[in-house]
Amino acid sequence: MKMNSLQASQLAAALAVVALIGFGAGRYNGGAGGTATAVDAAGGRKPLYYYDPMLPNQKFDKPGKSPFMDMELVPKYADGGGSSSGPADAPAVTINPAAMQNLGVRIVAAHRDTLATLQEVTGTIAFNERNVAIVQARSGGFVQRGYSRAPGDLVPAGAPLADLLVPDWGGAQREYLAVRRTGDAALASAARQRLILLGMPSGLIDAVAKTGRMHDVTAVTTPIGGVIDTLDVRPGMTLAMGQPLARVVGLGSVWLDAAVPEARIGDVRPGARVTATLAAFPDEQFPGRVQAVLPTAQSDSRTVTVRVELANPGLRLRPGMFARVALGEGSRSALLIPSEAVIRTGKRTLVMLAAGDGRYQPAEVQIGRESGGQTEVLAGLAEGEKVVASGQFLLDSEASLTGIPVRPIGATAMSPKP
Structure with missing residues (x-):
């Protein structure tokens, strides 16, 4: 295929740029490789692996020439550094603090505070099926x-x-x-x-x-x-012994069926206090207690029905009414971090720890309840430890790419640099 003069000049320029990048990288990494060898001998640090800076996803067990580019492979250490001298640190990703500031990374310390255990859900008033007469x-x-x-009559x-x-x-x-x-x-x-x-x-x-x-x-x-629920008797009918004539449901008390998300159903126990508010009576609260947690979940809404029995003086609470339901006892003390700092991988839950001087390490945590943008930490984190609340996914990707190990639950905390 023939090329015109413009295409030929563009191809020549591209080849020149590639050659320049390879030459510069080769010189830089060649020197780095020599420095890394000296550091290995002097400081005793062992690289995690070696990589080609032009193809960082390719990892090698031994130093040498890159099979892709004519340059030396660069060692990668557990502290996130490349071929630089200095004391050996805990395995962590090392990022320039100025770069982290430009990325808008926000660091927050884990603190102990009160976590609201009160949850607000919705529910509907229903007949109390325990107060039925046939x-x-x-x-x-x-x-x-x-x-x-007629059905629906109050008698x-x-x-x-x-x-x-x-x-x-x-x-x-x-x-x-x-x-x-x-x-x-x-x-x-x-x-x-x-x-x-x-x-x-x-x-x-x-x-x-x-x-x-x-x-x-x-x-x-x-x-x-x-209220008459069903009525099957009319003048002139012939009746047999034991034939049902009517079904009457008492309204002295009613059921309140509250829809609780399945993720929060573990916090609900029979006997727990409940307060209901209805649009028909906005200035009045109706107290009650949880009678039962039904054994099945709704597949469409992923909720579980919690049954509450409410007294109904004056027969004001009518089946079918909509209610807002407050479940729980208020609040309790818990170790909290921002919910946005939590990284859910599917197999485990992680946070990115900040140890100072631009060092970051992933740590596994066990989380509990979430409320008001705060998540409870049950294990894996100590009070005062700092976590990354924004930009943590970039750090987690870098840690995964460089093979930084995840601090398991129960391990000691990172020692921050002065």
Whole structure:
């Protein structure tokens, strides 16, 4: 392929630049290599590996010529320095303090302070399913009368739902009255027991015995006050013994189902205090306690339902209402660092320690709760140790590239330079 004069001149210039860089780097690294050899012999430092400055990702076990460029390989030491003399330091990345300032690196000391354990979540009011009454037909018969009830109606305890005509009661009541007239107490007791087995209420039996008249119609009533959840009784219906007629849920207390993030569910215990605030009553707080932590998590929201029972005087708390829920006991003392200083690698959690004089080392930590931009450190860090709060990812990348070992949990702290 033919090149014009402009292309030929550009190619020649590029080759000249490459040759100049290789020559300069060769001279610099050649001298550095000699210095490194002297330092190795005098100071006793052992390089971690050797590398080509033009291709720093390529590492070599022994010194010599680079297979890529015509230059000497440069040693890399554990303190982050190259071929420079000086005392051996703890393994760390060494960065010029002026360069770190230009990068906007911020260093913060780990300090002990109060960590808020109170967490605010949302929840909804629901029926208390422990306060439910199922109304059934105790005897087979016919619905003679309804009381215009409907699901959602609030009813007091003892409110009638329907009048039920029971034909089977007629003969049994006649037998009971006849036996009573004989004066035989044992037979009268057996006849009364038969009426009870037929589903006749005790009060109605007493009325038959007192008046001497038969009663084959009974009113089906609610045993508790609350809201009618379901109602399956209408005038003219034929009912069998034990057939469900209605479901009534009491409203004297309600459930508050709070959605707690699964990462914080370990802080919630049954019996913990809870305070709820509702938009309908913004100036009032409703206290309660955790009744149960449900055993399943919501896959879509990654939350766990915490069930709280609230008293409901005046029936003001209605199922379906939205509430803000405060869980916890306030705050406690903890060792804290900024949350932005934490590096999560997937396998472990790290921070970049600052030991002074531009030296930095990664350290593994065990973290706990996070609140207000602060993260609790459970292990791996001592109070007063300084960590990098911004720009730590650049330092962590450099440490990984140069093979700086991570300080494990439980190891001694780096000794800062004066």
